[in-house]
Amino acid sequence: MRLTAAGFAYVDRSSADVVAAYQEERDGRLQRRLRLTNEASRRIGTTLDIGRTAQELADVGTDDFAGLVTVDLLVSVLDDEDTYQPSEPSLLRRVAQRSASGDDAESPATSGRTHAYPAESEPARVLATGRPALHRVASSGPPVWWAADSGDHGGAETPGGVHAILLLPLLARGETLGLVQFFRAGGATPFDEDDLLLAQEIAARAAVSIDNARRYTHERSTALTLQRSLLPQHAVEQSAVVAATRYLPSGSRAGVGGDWYDVIPLSGARVALVVGDVVGRGLRAAATMGRLRTAVRAFADIDLMPDELLTHLDDVVIRLQHEEHEAGQDGDETSATCLYAIYDPVSRVCSLASAGHVLPAVVTPRESKADALAVRSVEFPEMPIGPPLGLGGLPFETTQLELPEGSLLALFTDGLIQSRTRDVDTARTLLSDVLAGAPETPGPPDEICDRLLAALLPGRPADDVALLVARTRALDPGHVAALDLPSDPAAVSGARRFTSDTLTAWGLEELSFTTELMVSELVTNAIRYGKEPIQLRLILESTLTCEVFDASSTAPHLRRARTYDEGGRGLLLVAQLAERWGTRHSREGKVIWAEQAFTALRESAVLR
Numbered sequence: 186m187r188l189t190a191a192g193f194a195y196v197d198r199s200s201a202d203v204v205a206a207y208q209e210e211r212d213g214r215l216q217r218r219l220r221l222t223n224e225a226s227r228r229i230g231t232t233l234d235i236g237r238t239a240q241e242l243a244d245v246g247t248d249d250f251a252g253l254v255t256v257d258l259l260v261s262v263l264d265d266e267d268t269y270q271p272s273e274p275s276l277l278r279r280v281a282q283r284s285a286s287g288d289d290a291e292s293p294a295t296s297g298r299t300h301a302y303p304a305e306s307e308p309a310r311v312l313a314t315g316r317p318a319l320h321r322v323a324s325s326g327p328p329v330w331w332a333a334d335s336g337d338h339g340g341a342e343t344p345g346g347v348h349a350i351l352l353l354p355l356l357a358r359g360e361t362l363g364l365v366q367f368f369r370a371g372g373a374t375p376f377d378e379d380d381l382l383l384a385q386e387i388a389a390r391a392a393v394s395i396d397n398a399r400r401y402t403h404e405r406s407t408a409l410t411l412q413r414s415l416l417p418q419h420a421v422e423q424s425a426v427v428a429a430t431r432y433l434p435s436g437s438r439a440g441v442g443g444d445w446y447d448v449i450p451l452s453g454a455r456v457a458l459v460v461g462d463v464v465g466r467g468l469r470a471a472a473t474m475g476r477l478r479t480a481v482r483a484f485a486d487i488d489l490m491p492d493e494l495l496t497h498l499d500d501v502v503i504r505l506q507h508e509e510h511e512a513g514q515d516g517d518e519t520s521a522t523c524l525y526a527i528y529d530p531v532s533r534v535c536s537l538a539s540a541g542h543v544l545p546a547v548v549t550p551r552e553s554k555a556d557a558l559a560v561r562s563v564e565f566p567e568m569p570i571g572p573p574l575g576l577g578g579l580p581f582e583t584t585q586l587e588l589p590e591g592s593l594l595a596l597f598t599d600g601l602i603q604s605r606t607r608d609v610d611t612a613r614t615l616l617s618d619v620l621a622g623a624p625e626t627p628g629p630p631d632e633i634c635d636r637l638l639a640a641l642l643p644g645r646p647a648d649d650v651a652l653l654v655a656r657t658r659a660l661d662p663g664h665v666a667a668l669d670l671p672s673d674p675a676a677v678s679g680a681r682r683f684t685s686d687t688l689t690a691w692g693l694e695e696l697s698f699t700t701e702l703m704v705s706e707l708v709t710n711a712i713r714y715g716k717e718p719i720q721l722r723l724i725l726e727s728t729l730t731c732e733v734f735d736a737s738s739t740a741p742h743l744r745r746a747r748t749y750d751e752g753g754r755g756l757l758l759v760a761q762l763a764e765r766w767g768t769r770h771s772r773e774g775k776v777i778w779a780e781q782a783f784t785a786l787r788e789s790a791v792l793r
Contacts, residue, residue: 218383221250225387230394233401235263236280242365242391243283250383251351251367256281258355258363260299262399275312276301277363308352308364315361317353317388319381349375353388357396365391408441408468409434415475421448424727425456425530426594426655429631431638433650435466435600442649443470443521444598445478449485452767452778454530454660454726457485460542460596460653461523464573473519477501477574481525488769491525491538492581495571498523499540502575520575524596528588530660531724535586535594537566541573543602547586548593548620561625563617590659593630595620600648601641615640630654664691664725670708672717680708680721684731687723696729696781699762703779706755707733710777714739728764728780736774 229241239256246254257277276299302308311318351367365388369376376384416432428448434441443463451457459481463470480501484494505519524545526537537545544565551561568584588594595616602612619640623633633654642650666687670676681701688697704721711719715735724730741756759766763779 217249218379221245221248221383222386222390224248225390229387229391230397233398235395235398235402238391238394238398239281240283242387242395243281245387246365246367246384247283247285250380252285252370252373253368254281254283255279255366255368256355256363257300257365258395259361262360262362275309280363307350308366311352311354312361312364315354315356317351317381317385319376319378320350320352321375322348322350346370351376351381351384353384355388355392355395357392360396362392362395362399404467405441408466408471411468412441412443412471412474415471415478416445417447421450422727423448423450423454423456424658425450425454425528425660426458426657427627427629428458428653428655429629429634430654431634431650431652433600433638433642433646435646435649441471442466442600443474444600444649444651445474446596446651446653447478447481448653448655449482451485451527452488452765452769452780453730453732453776454724456528456530458526458528458594458596458653458655459523460545460598460651461521462542462598462600462649462651464520464522473505473521476505477521477523481523486767488767490583490771491527491536492571492583494525495523495538495540495574495581499574499577499581503577506575518575520573522573522599526594526596528594528655528657530658531665533588533590533657533659535588535657536583537568537586538581538583539568539570540581541570543597543599544568544570545597546593546595546616546620547588548595548623549589550591550625561621561623563620565613588657590657591625592657593620593623593633594653594655594657595633595637596653596655598649598651600646600650601637601652603648605647612641630656660724660726665722667720667722670712670719670721672712672715672719674709674712676712677705677708680704683721684723688729691725693725693729693783696783700729700731700781703731703759703762704733706759707731707777707779710741710755711735711737714741716774728782730778730780732776732778734774734776738770738775740768740770740775741777 225242225245228245230238231241232238235258239258243254243256256279258280260276260278263278263280278299307318307320347368347370349369353365353367355362355365365384367376367384412434413432417430420428426448430446430448432444432446443461443465445459445461445463447457447459449457449459459478461474461477461481463474463477465473477498480498481494484497489497502519502521509519522539522541522543524537524539524542526535526545528535547564547566549562549564566584566586569582571581572579602609602616604612616637619636620633623630623636626632634652637652637654638650666683668680668683670680681704684701684704685697688694688700693700700723708719708721711733715737718734718736720734722732722734724732756766759779762781764782766777766779769776769778
């Protein structure tokens with residue numbers, strides 16, 4: 186009985202030791218699996234960069250789990266083409282590779298070239314079926330399909346003595362993105378089914394992060410392409426200012442915004458300078474920016490004053506808000522800020538209005554150009570800032586500034602001066618210092634734009650930045666001729682003689698007949714339908730412009746006269762003879778203008 190009891194006690198102790206050892210090993214494996222899973226959750230997907238995310242997967246996989254990890258992504262996924270089809274050859278690109286020994290010799294597949302596995306190989310089967318596989322190598326070295334020569338596609342370097350490989354497809358949202366492989370070699374314990382489950386969990390987390398990065402990259406690229414395509418592609422020919430522009434997209438995860446700029450030639454040698462910022466990010470903001478820029482150009486074409494243009498643009502934004510509500514698009518309401526300025530090189534007056542936009546910087550030239558040490562004056566004009574576009578019901582106000590020739594206007598969005606590391610006042614001071622030290626050269630102010638971006642944005646901007654720097658020019662007084670006219674039909678002949686004499690002095694006799702005819706019609710209409718004072722003005726710039734001003738607000742309209750009508754043919758005649766014509770209203774009255782193109786003096790020095 187004592188012998189039997191001792192035997193049972195020995196068996197009980199041995200069983201308890203076995204159970205304890207089993208539980209300890211199981212707990213160790215569970216803790217290791219939990220630790221690796223937590224590490225994968227913490228370290229994979231820290232950025233929205235595809236290559237960085239794939240490399241994080243390889244780094245986690247070689248931390249006490251595998252001797253080598255490779256990550257291959259389908260070329261169709263990286264190039265954003267159609268999704269992978271199992272029946273098609275699987276062209277992949279090696280985007281990440283990591284060895285636990287630290288010996289990561291570059292292989293042909295890691296140099297950016299594509300590679301493919303044989304159709305009957307294990308990796309190809311895993312990609313086609315979407316099911317992971319545990320492959321054990323009976324002999325020393327990599328399997329035959331791994332070392333197979335694929336020409337220019339190249340293979341990958343593997344450690345000697347490979348005896349186990351885990352092959353897992355990267356699946357996210359029902360789409361195959363690529364393949365990740367884990368290798369063990371030498372004296373390492375071969376992979377088992379528990380290791381396969383652990384690798385599946387890590388690969389699944391990584392696949393979602395890679396897919397998020399891919400979708401973000403695609404959306405950002407699409408929004409940036411749309412944004413750049415909607416911005417002005419070429420400098421518009423005009424001589425009122427010499428302008429340079431810059432656009433920098435946001436470097437944050439929020440995506441591309443809706444900043445824009447524009448330079449719009451207007452009648453009478455004037456030019457409109459526009460900078461705006463749509464609230465929001467992504468494709469929606471870029472598309473809204475395009476719609477608002479088109480609206481601004483349409484309103485500028487009818488020569489609205491800055492405050493009137495912003496009022497009409499505010500109505501456009503409100504209508505966009507109503508359309509979004511009716512379409513059931515819940516989210517942030519469409520809103521924007523805009524600064525609109527009109528510069529007249531004849532009077533050197535700049536009229537500007539702001540709808541919630543930051544103030545521009547105005548730099549006047551040195552009083553003495555010979556004094557190189559003189560400091561240029563930099564000011565932010567005191568002007569009323571209206572509400573952002575989309576609020577409605579609140580007025581905008583126009584401010585007028587008289588600028589010396591050679592002044593600089595710097596229009597920008599808030600991304601240039603807003604930063605987490607400094608306040609706005611410090612940024613404005615830095616901007617003023619850069620502008621004050623800017624060279625006074627006659628060419629485009631591109632160097633000034635580069636200096637501003639280098640000083641204020643040493644790294645990637647947190648918000649989009651649109652910058653427009655314009656150097657003003659003045660029209661030579663000898664290329665502007667004006668004549669005050671009485672409200673008397675007899676004054677028409679005097680206007681014709683004045684026009685003929687002026688064109689002869691400018692060497693444009695070939696345009697005398699058509700110009701006199703247009704002047705006769707415009708002055709006659711002003712005398713018949715308008716109010717005094719009446720003034721005729723001829724402007725010689727890149728085109729010849731005839732302007733007739735009167736104090737009436739009645740807008741003329743083009744119509745086709747019937748057979749026995751005595752009137753109604755004047756504007757039709759002007760429209761046929763002129764290259765462009767139109768009407769612009771002011772608070773004092775209206776101006777009817779007509780432009781003619783010419784080639785005789787196109788290359789002459791019209792501006793000082």
